Amino acid sequence: MKIQKEIIEFEEGKSFKLFSPSLKNCFFWHYHPETELVYVEASNGIRHVGKNISDFKDSDLLLIGSNVPHLNFDYKIQTECKQLVLQMRENFIQDFIFSVPEFDRIKKLLDRSYLGLSFSGETKHRVVEKLQRMKDENTFASFMGLIEILQILAQSDEVKELNTEDTRIKWFLNDKIRMGTIYDYIHENYDKAPNVNVIAGNVNLSTPAFCRYFKKQTNMTFTDFVNNYRINQAKLLLLQNSGITEVCFQVGFESLSYFNKLFKKYIGETPSAFKKKHLSKIAHP
Incomplete structure (x- = not known):
């Protein structure tokens, strides 16, 4: 990244x-x-x-x-x-x-x-x-x-x-190197259990300092970002016609009801409705 x-x-x-x-x-x-x-x-x-x-x-x-x-x-x-x-x-x-x-x-x-x-x-x-x-x-x-x-x-x-401050490359080179490490960690561990203490240590910050840093950079908590990432990976798998329960556990959720609740929160519809609608669009453009 x-x-x-x-x-x-x-x-x-x-x-x-x-x-x-x-x-x-x-x-x-x-x-x-x-x-x-x-x-x-x-x-x-x-x-x-x-x-x-x-x-x-x-x-x-x-x-x-x-x-x-x-x-x-x-x-x-x-x-x-x-x-x-x-x-x-x-x-x-x-x-x-x-x-x-x-x-x-x-x-x-x-x-x-x-x-x-x-x-x-x-x-x-x-x-x-x-x-x-x-x-x-x-x-x-x-x-x-x-x-x-x-x-x-x-x-x-x-x-x-979309932004309230300058985020051109000069700023990113000074600061976003840490974010690259964080994104790599999330990408490699989203289907397991990303640990905020581990990634904080990876970027040489205490956990409270890391949480403040991450929220400042992304306007999201670490947990919200991971869940958002998981849901978007779930969309990919659903569009490949994988089963909903299988997808839930494949992207790292341990509860099907929680997965359904979060999916609807982020996407605006249930996984089954999303899958039915968009697979139908692909099959019958």
């Missing part, structure tokens, strides 16, 4: 790239100097941008600023996840957007994109429609489409800031 710098390659003569990635088997922290607009369409998922960890349902539209570490948006949950990613050259933003007075609102949007911005409602609908059209347009038309999208986002009030 070490943070990796992603090297993005662009076609010659183009200021941005628009594509549909296939990242379902990847699970890693990454960052890049290019600003990124991501549309994810999935039954359920977790966004993890900077220090923010939060669920989304059905779809999400995110603007992620330069050098903000983030994880894949299906969080290793292999649903019928569709993504559209638009990445802008760093020099395009610096040399073109920031130097044009008429783009003042867009500049302000990009200035705060380091917080991670999630868009909803009509804004999301309009932007996704334009992204879909841009895939089939010529270079100039798609470029103008990008400018229109940035203006729509800049004027929108249907936006949520």
Whole structure:
């Protein structure tokens, strides 16, 4: 779970790239100097941008600023996840957007994109429609489409800031190394009994100090994070048509009733309802 710098390659003569990635088997922290607009369409998922960890349902539209570490948006949950990613050259933003007075609102949007911005409602609908059209347009038309999208986002009030402070890579390199160790431990032990005392010792903190540190970094308790992780692993197994009781114990729960209760709390429906609905969608798209 070490943070990796992603090297993005662009076609010659183009200021941005628009594509549909296939990242379902990847699970890693990454960052890049290019600003990124991501549309994810999935039954359920977790966004993890900077220090923010939060669920989304059905779809999400995110603007992620330069050098903000983030994880894949299906969080290793292999649903019928569709993504559209638009990445802008760093020099395009610096040399073109920031130097044009008429783009003042867009500049302000990009200035705060380091917080991670999630868009909803009509804004999301309009932007996704334009992204879909841009895939089939010529270079100039798609470029103008990008400018229109940035203006729509800049004027929108249907936006949520995911972080309250700077979480760009410089901050993460100073502090998130501990979090990488913690994520590794959770990933390796979520199906057993992750012990807060053990991981606290692994990062050279007392247990109370570790609990304060973890809550500050993730806005979740260690127990809540582990349970959230377990439930999302359970989703993966349910979508592979595993039995509910089998899944419950496979992801580390000792009580089926507690598993059902937590699953409904996090996902909004019971494991059986989730499995029936989403396996039906996959079988009959």
